[in-house]
Amino acid sequence: MVMSTGAGGAQPAAGKFPSRPLTLVVPYPAGGSNDNAARLLARKLSDALGQPVVVDNRSGASGTLGAEHVARAAPDGYTLLYASSSFLTASVLRARPVYDPLKDFVPVARVSRAQFVITVGKHVLAKTLQDLIAQARTHPGKLSYGSSGIGSINHFATEAFAESAGIRLTHVPYRGMTPAMQDLAGGHVDIVLGSVPSTMAQVKSGRVRALAVTGESAAPQLPGLPIAASAGAPGFTFDAWSGVLAPAGTPQALIDLLGTEVALALKDPALRAAFEAEGASLAPMGSAEFSRILATELQRFRQLAQKADIRAE
Incomplete structure (x- = not known):
């Protein structure tokens, strides 16, 4: 029997948890990397909990529709959110956010981290990250970068890189990573910071050049590629996370x-391999530490949005 914590201390909850199916809300369309990851995790949790964990895709409004649904759900552990870093950026961009990431949710656990690849078109002379930064400093604003849209996580990632390197770049938003990478290969934009899966095909075909990855360690999918912090951008790291959150007020038990x-599900080697195939690394983290990460990143995104004048479309 689980315990719930109320004003009078620990009290036994009514019945065993879970006694019925759980819902894992994914605020993105079916078939994407976040949806695939959520479904893998849901299957493992279903086996462990002895109840189905049903994935419910509630996409729209940059992920805020699904998040708002979970924020308003009963805090009983039966409705959860599979969120990514855009859970934070989407709230930052709106003058009147439909949810507060810190007040309306309680983190359950972080699941994974995924870094970005700094890529340039073959028309760009820079062969290293140091070369690129030097070129950008010599010609402020001349180099352009593509993103998957205004306010996207890679929009924030590129502005974070520019701020860290002390350079100014010109933003060209696209409707998704595929057209952004196509235009990078075609010489229409100069730089793209994309996820490992979204850049791999163009990098391996030789149509674009990878200069560095943005995480704290090398990417196993791109062996030999340096990390940005040691290749010309000291102190710069940026990655995207995925994790599970519950409505605020969910009992601590x-x-x-x-x-x-x-955490137990993430020990499965098959799950690890599946996440790595999506360009992510499993990075389990408990509720308290994950909560601190969310607060720190939210502040970082707010500052970036203000400095770079990132606003919702």
Whole structure:
């Protein structure tokens, strides 16, 4: 029997948890990398909890529709959100956010981290990240970069890189990474910071040049590629996370139980391999530490949005 914590201390909850199916809301369309990852995790959690964990795709409004649905759900552990870093950026961009990432949710566990690849078109003379930064400093604003849209996570990633390197770049938003990478290969934009899966095909075909990755360690999918912090941008790191959150007010006993099951699920080698195939690395983290990460990143995104004048379309 699980325990819930109320004003009078720990109290036994009514019945065993879970006694019915759980819903894992994915605020993105079916078939994408976040949806694929959520479904892998849901299957493992279903086995562990003895109840189905049903994935519910509620896409729209840059992921805010699904997040808002979970924020308003009963805080009973049966409705959860599979979120990514855009959970934070989407709230930053709106003058009147439909949810508060820190007040309306409680983190259950972080699941994964995924870094970005700094790529340039073959028409760009820079062969190293140091060369690129030097070129950008010599010609402020002349180099352009593509993103998957205004306010996208790679829009924020590129502005974070520019701020860290002390350079100014010109933003060209696209409707997705595919056209951005196509225009990079075609010489219509100069730089793209994209996820490993979204850049791999063009990098391996030789149509674009990869200069560095933005994480704290090398990417196993791109062996030999340096990390940005040691290749010309000291102190710069940027990655995207995925994780599970619950509505605020969910009893701590349920958060602990669910967090434990997520951590156990992430020990599965098959799950690890599946996430790596999507360009992510498993990075389990408990509720308290994950909560601190969210607060720190939210502040970082707010500052970036203000400095770079990033606004919702």
